[in-house]
Amino acid sequence: MINLDKLKEILLTVEKPARYLGGEFNLPDTDKPCEERVCLCFADKYEVGMSNIGLRILYHMLNDTEGVVCERSFAPSVDMAEKMRENGIKLFSLETKREFCDFDIVGFSVGFELAYTNILYMMDLAGIPFYSKDRGEEYPLIVAGGPCMVNPAPIADFFDALLIGEGEVNLAQFVALHRECKKSGLSKQEFLKRAAKLEGVYVPSVGGKVKRAVVKDLDKAYFPTKILVPSCDIVHDRSTLELFRGCANGCRFCQACFYYRPIRERKKDMLLKQAKELITNTGYEELSLSSLSTSDYSQLKELVEGLKEEAAKENVKLALPSLRLDSFEAEIYEDTKGASLTFAPEAGTQRLRDVINKNVCDENIYSSLKAALEHGVKNVKLYFMIGLPTETEDDLKGIVDIVKLVSKLHAQYGRSRIINITVSTAVFIPKPLTPFQWEKQITIDEMYEKQEYLKRELRLKNVKYSWHDAKASVIEAALARGDSKQSAVIRRAYETGCVFDSWNECFDYDKWVAAFDYCGIDIREYTGAIPVEKELAWDFIENGVTKNYLLRERERAYAAQTTPNCIGKCNGCGANKLGGCFS
Amino acid sequence: MIIFRHRKTDEASFLSHIDAMRVLQRAMRRMHAEVKYSAGFVPHMLTYSTTPLPLGVQSIAEYFVADSPLTGEEELLERFNASVPEGLKADFAAVTASNPNLAAKVTASLYEINAKEKVSEEVLSILDMSEYYMKQFKKGQELDVEVRKKIYSIEIYDDKLRLIAATGNENLRVDSFVQSLARFGVRACANDVTRIEQLVSVDGGFVAAKEILK
Numbered sequence: 001m002i003n004l005d006k007l008k009e010i011l012l013t014v015e016k017p018a019r020y021l022g023g024e025f026n027l028p029d030t031d032k033p034c035e036e037r038v039c040l041c042f043a044d045k046y047e048v049g050m051s052n053i054g055l056r057i058l059y060h061m062l063n064d065t066e067g068v069v070c071e072r073s074f075a076p077s078v079d080m081a082e083k084m085r086e087n088g089i090k091l092f093s094l095e096t097k098r099e100f101c102d103f104d105i106v107g108f109s110v111g112f113e114l115a116y117t118n119i120l121y122m123m124d125l126a127g128i129p130f131y132s133k134d135r136g137e138e139y140p141l142i143v144a145g146g147p148c149m150v151n152p153a154p155i156a157d158f159f160d161a162l163l164i165g166e167g168e169v170n171l172a173q174f175v176a177l178h179r180e181c182k183k184s185g186l187s188k189q190e191f192l193k194r195a196a197k198l199e200g201v202y203v204p205s206v207g208g209k210v211k212r213a214v215v216k217d218l219d220k221a222y223f224p225t226k227i228l229v230p231s232c233d234i235v236h237d238r239s240t241l242e243l244f245r246g247c248a249n250g251c252r253f254c255q256a257c258f259y260y261r262p263i264r265e266r267k268k269d270m271l272l273k274q275a276k277e278l279i280t281n282t283g284y285e286e287l288s289l290s291s292l293s294t295s296d297y298s299q300l301k302e303l304v305e306g307l308k309e310e311a312a313k314e315n316v317k318l319a320l321p322s323l324r325l326d327s328f329e330a331e332i333y334e335d336t337k338g339a340s341l342t343f344a345p346e347a348g349t350q351r352l353r354d355v356i357n358k359n360v361c362d363e364n365i366y367s368s369l370k371a372a373l374e375h376g377v378k379n380v381k382l383y384f385m386i387g388l389p390t391e392t393e394d395d396l397k398g399i400v401d402i403v404k405l406v407s408k409l410h411a412q413y414g415r416s417r418i419i420n421i422t423v424s425t426a427v428f429i430p431k432p433l434t435p436f437q438w439e440k441q442i443t444i445d446e447m448y449e450k451q452e453y454l455k456r457e458l459r460l461k462n463v464k465y466s467w468h469d470a471k472a473s474v475i476e477a478a479l480a481r482g483d484s485k486q487s488a489v490i491r492r493a494y495e496t497g498c499v500f501d502s503w504n505e506c507f508d509y510d511k512w513v514a515a516f517d518y519c520g521i522d523i524r525e526y527t528g529a530i531p532v533e534k535e536l537a538w539d540f541i542e543n544g545v546t547k548n549y550l551l552r553e554r555e556r557a558y559a560a561q562t563t564p565n566c567i568g569k570c571n572g573c574g575a576n577k578l579g580g581c582f583s
Numbered sequence: 584m585i586i587f588r589h590r591k592t593d594e595a596s597f598l599s600h601i602d603a604m605r606v607l608q609r610a611m612r613r614m615h616a617e618v619k620y621s622a623g624f625v626p627h628m629l630t631y632s633t634t635p636l637p638l639g640v641q642s643i644a645e646y647f648v649a650d651s652p653l654t655g656e657e658e659l660l661e662r663f664n665a666s667v668p669e670g671l672k673a674d675f676a677a678v679t680a681s682n683p684n685l686a687a688k689v690t691a692s693l694y695e696i697n698a699k700e701k702v703s704e705e706v707l708s709i710l711d712m713s714e715y716y717m718k719q720f721k722k723g724q725e726l727d728v729e730v731r732k733k734i735y736s737i738e739i740y741d742d743k744l745r746l747i748a749a750t751g752n753e754n755l756r757v758d759s760f761v762q763s764l765a766r767f768g769v770r771a772c773a774n775d776v777t778r779i780e781q782l783v784s785v786d787g788g789f790v791a792a793k794e795i796l797k
Contacts (some may be wrong), residue, residue, distance in 0.1 A: 008774045011597055012639045012758075018602060023594025025606070025613075025668045229609060231595070231668060232602045283609030283666070314612060315620065 002092045002099060010083040018232035019046035020080060022072070022094030025229040026281065028063035030095040035067045036179045039093050039103045039140075043110060043118035044502070046074040050228070051236035053290060054146065055109050058167045060224035068175060071095040071103075075118045078499070081125055091126035100126035103140045104178060107163070107171065110148040113479035114472065114502040116155055119144075120494040123158070130491060132160045132204065137188055141178065145171060150259050151432040152202070153537035154482035154490060160188070161195055162202040164541055165213030166245075168221050170200035202541070211542040216580035218245065218264045225277035229284065238286035238319065239278040241271050243303075244582070246575070247292035248567045251346070252357045252557050253388065255431035256292055258545045261573065262581030263566070268299040272306045279314050287311055288319040296567065340379030341372045347388060348398020354560040355390050357553070365402065369409050378416035380406050386450045387428040387442035389557065396450060399423070400457045407462065421463045425454060427473035431480050432538045433545060435553035440529040441477045444470050471509035475501070478516075478526040483537040486526075488519045544575035584682055585616065585651045587663050588675035588793055591642045595670025596774060600635035606671060607647050613666040619650040633685050633781055633792075634692075634750050637758035639773035643674070644692075644780045646685050646792060654678050677796040689792055690751050691735060691782040696744040696761055698771040706744065706767040707737055717763035719756055730755055744769070747789070750781060 011017035040059055042049030049055060049072075062070035071093035076084065084091070090099045100106050106128075108119055120130055128142065129135050135142065144155065145163035152162045163170045174195055181191040189205070196203040200213025215221040223242065230237065246263035247256065266274075275287060287307065291297065304318070311318045343365075347353045350362055372380070384399050403423055410419040427447050430439040442450075447470035458465040479486065493515035500506035516523050530536070532551060539547075549572065556563060563571055567582070575581055591603065598606065608628050611618045620626040629650035636642055653659060660676040667673075696702075709715055715731040733749035744764075748755035758773035782789035 008639075009772055012773055017597040017638070018594070018599070021594040021597055023668055023670055025609070025666075027668070229606075231598050231606050233605075280613070283612035285609070285612070314615075 001102075002089050002097050003087075004097060006087050006089060007092075007097070010080070010087055010089070014080045014083060015077060016232060019074070020076065020094070024231050025283075026226050027095070027228065028060065028070075030063070030069050030071055032069060033067070034069040036069070036105070036175055036182070037098075037103045038062055038068065038070045038105045038107060038175060039073055039098075039100060040070055041073045041106060041108045041122060043075055043108055043115040043122060044112075044500075045077060046230075047232070047234040049074045049109075050230050050234045052109065052111065053240050053242060054111075054167065056227050057222065057224060058107075058109075058171055060227060061168060061172065061222045062175065064222070064224075065172070065175070067179065071098070073100075073106075073122070075122050075500070076125065081121070084125060091122055100128055100140060101138070104182065105141045105143060105175065108142070108144045108159075109146040110144050110152075110155070111146050112502055113148060113154075113476050114507070115148075116479060116490045117494040117498045117501055119155065119158065120491060121499045124494075131157055131487075133157075135160070141188065141191075143174070147256070147259065150255060150541070150543070151480065151482070151538035153484050154479055154486035156202075156204045156484060157487040159204065160192060162204070162210075163200060163213075164202055164210050165200035166215050168215050169213040170198060173198045174201055207540075209540050209542060212544060212578065214262065214544070214578045214580065215245075215264070218242075218266045218580075219270050223266075223274060225274050226281045227278070229282050236288070237284070238288050239275075239282050239284045240288050240290045241275055241278070241307075242266065243271065243289055243291040243294060243297045245291075246582075248296055248565045248582075249293055249359060250357050250553070250563050250566065250571070250573075252355070252435040252553055253346075253385065253428060253431070254292075255434050258433050258550075258573070258575075259543065260292065261544055261575035262578055263575075264580050265298060265582050268303045268306070271303060272310065275307055275310050279310060279316055284316065286317045286319050294320065296565070298567075340381065341377045342381040342383070343368070344383035345402060346383065346385050347391075348384065348395045348400070348402060351560055352388060352391060352395045352398070354562050355557050356385075356388055357557070357562050359562055359565065366405070366409075369406055370413050373406075373410050373414045373416075373419075376415040378414075378418055379420045379422070381422045381424065382406070384423070384425045385428050386425050386454075387447060389428075389436060389439045390560075396453055397457075399425070399454065403458060403460065403463055407460065419462050423454075423458055423463060423465045424467070425451070425465075426468040427470060429473055429477045429480060432536065433543055433550070435550045435557055437481070437536070437550065438530045438532050438554065441474065441527040444474060447473065469504060469507065472501070472504070472507050474523065474527060475507075475509065475512045478523045481526050481530070481537070485519070485521055489515050489521060492518050544573070544578040546574035549573045584648055584679045585653055585659055586646060586648045586677045586679060586683065586685075586796055587660070587673040589645050589647060589663075589667070589671050589673035591636060591645050591671060592777075593641075593670045595668060596636075596639055596641040599638060600632075603671070604630065604632060606668065610663065610666040610671075611649055611651070614662040616649055616651040616653055616662075631682060631684075631686065633689050634754055636778060637756060637773060640758055640776045640778065641774065642778035644778055644792070646689075646781065648682060648685065650682070675793050677793070679796060683796060685781070685792055686751070688783045688795070689781045690749065690753075690784050691747055691789055692750040692757075693779045693782060694746045694748065694757055695740075695777045695779050696746065696764075696769070696771050697775045697777070698744060698764075698769045699775070700768075700770055701742060702739055702744050703768055704739065706764060706769055707739070708767075709734060709737055715763075717759050719759040728759075730760065734760075745779075747782070 196206040202210040244265040246261040631648040656676045719728045733755040735747040781792045
């Protein structure tokens with residue numbers, strides 16, 4: 001355990017000390033007798049990590065397991081890290097202030113490529129050697145899971161094991177097996193050999209293929225309703241209900257859509273029960289719904305009506321996420337007193353929307369916006385992507401046309417006197433496990449050119465335009481399709497000062513470029529087009545969705561042919577082989 | 584109105600006032616306190632507190648008031664304690680017909696400073712001084728502030744320093760004060776300070792705020 005007196009002194013000198021202390025409401029009993037102690041880490045600040053629903057589920061799941069204690073650790077801010085180093089305090093867990101070496105397993109949830117350097121930052125602060133091969137029996141098992149496991153190759157060398165898929169399945173089994181092996185006195189390597197046979201567990205030192213672990217029945221899966229309620233402000237400070245996993249729409253740029261398949265729903269009655277418990281147990285003033293496409297939930301109307309009734313009893317606000325344009329239900333929206341509306345057409349023209357399989361037509365956009373404005377919506381947020389495969393100047397012009405259409409519709413039908421239109425563009429990043437995984441990313445110069453065009457054309461009344469940082473998109477793309485050679489790059493980037501790369505104010509492109517150069521690796525190797533016959537760094541993972549399906553979808557993209565939503569009629573992506581597919 | 588005297592210790596002492604208020608408002612929801620809301624465009628829960636503590640200073644005497652129709656002190660205390668984190672538990676509950684407006688009535692606080700080493704009696708000489716300056720941060724600037732009139736009494740009790748100082752409009756920043764004691768060899772930080780009670784002026788003397796709620 002760290003020196004608590006020293007910790008208290010340094011906490012008085014850093015920003016937001018409550019981040020480092022725990023002590024939240026609904027804290028599980030972490031002093032109970034235990035045979036296995038796990039520390040779950042999130043490689044970003046407390047307020048980001050505590051907003052992560054996956055971390056919450058796994059944290060409570062492990063603590064609800066007899067004989068297992070799970071604690072948390074987050075990346076401390078730079079000011080705190082400096083003070084910790086000055087005072088010889090190693091990175092610690094929030095609950096019992098233990099150092100990492102006092103745990104059996106330290107697990108990192110990795111949600112974003114630009115968090116890779118933060119993993120090393122946390123290991124460094126904890127006094128843990130970066131590479132798995134350099135860690136002996138005296139160190140805990142260092143493992144990783146989370147969405148970045150779609151292609152863990154760039155960070156695989158840092159971990160003893162990678163948990164591919166859903167933690168309710170593989171983390172639970174991994175911890176249980178380790179507990180048994182510890183009792184039998186097995187060495188770390190002996191344990192890892194056995195762990196490699198578990199569903200969804202990949203051990204880099206053992207190698208081989210791995211099949212992604214999925215929960216087959218969401219209604220039977222663990223979901224906590226007595227969750228931690230942070231005492232300080234966090235990014236998503238509310239209760240969240242998870243409606244379903246996977247997405248039936250198949251937008252061809254979207255990794256989450258394919259990665260989280262098969263599609264599995266929670267039953268409405270189960271969700272209402274969970275909502276009631278969450279409201280009672282947390283005291284949160286807001287309840288939100290989580291899924292990749294809420295409007296595709298089969299009983300959305302009935303669910304929202306039930307939730308509204310439950311929420312009204314305790315003055316709880318129901319927050320609905322962005323709804324798809326093609327199924328926008330203004331009636332539901334108005335009832336939730338929504339003054340703003342978020343739409344993501346993603347592309348400016350019908351042609352390009354067909355290429356990316358965003359099954360939204362011009363008529364949908366027109367009628368949905370009209371309905372929203374007639375219902376008094378005064379803030380419209382529009383999300384687009386630039387640099388999509390086959391994009392032309394006409395497609396950029398199409399973005400401007402949609403924005404102008406909102407103004408025009410507001411003038412004709414708007415019930416609200418004012419209208420604020422926020423337009424945001426992200427840069428297309430070819431991600432693994434999508435039909436666009438072989439595509440090239442546009443160059444930085446092209447990104448700037450397109451952004452400049454939109455800046456110029458969107459200088460319109462009541463319109464605010466924001467864009468995603470081009471340079472960060474390049475590094476994200478390079479790491480997303482990276483291979484094992486990149487572990488050296490990530491290490492070099494960290495050692496030269498890259499940390500909190502997903503925070504605009506901290507991201508330093510030049511240092512990343514220098515790190516790639518230092519390691520003799522050309523970034524363009526990873527951001528350029530990849531021949532379809534080339535073996536990919538993530539081919540060792542059986543993700544459900546097959547390569548053949550992705551290739552077929554790619555061909556349809558180039559022919560501007562759409563693929564319908566797979567609810568009701570399976571498109572044969574292959575995810576149903578993992579079990580439990582709703583479709 | 585329901586009123587609780589709660590502590591703000593351990594982890595909770597590092598919560599900002601706004602964060603602590605949010606935690607307590609959520610506790611009201613968890614204990615089904617039926618607290619009234621304001622009638623404005625953005626309704627907010629009608630809750631009240633006394634002068635905020637500086638970050639890191641601990642307390643066993645914070646007051647939280649909510650406009651709730653509930654009654655029954657014992658049950659209230661039980662429900663409150665089941666609804667707050669460990670560092671904010673209460674030891675006293677009261678029910679009043681109207682808002683006691685404690686923020687305006689509390690004029691002083693009793694603090695206990697648990698210094699890291701034995702405190703020298705030299706510190707008591709502050710009481711003989713006509714002026715006492717300490718460094719204090721105001722809007723990011725470090726200023727020398729004269730605070731003698733805000734210090735009502737200092738004594739050494741059980742090897743600890745006990746201080747009664749102004750609270751409210753004329754507030755002594757106790758975190759800055761405790762740092763200023765380094766000149767007397769007192770080694771302590773804000774987290775070594777605990778507010779023992781908040782005091783109300785009655786007949787030229789002080790009584791604990793909870794006494795006027797009985």
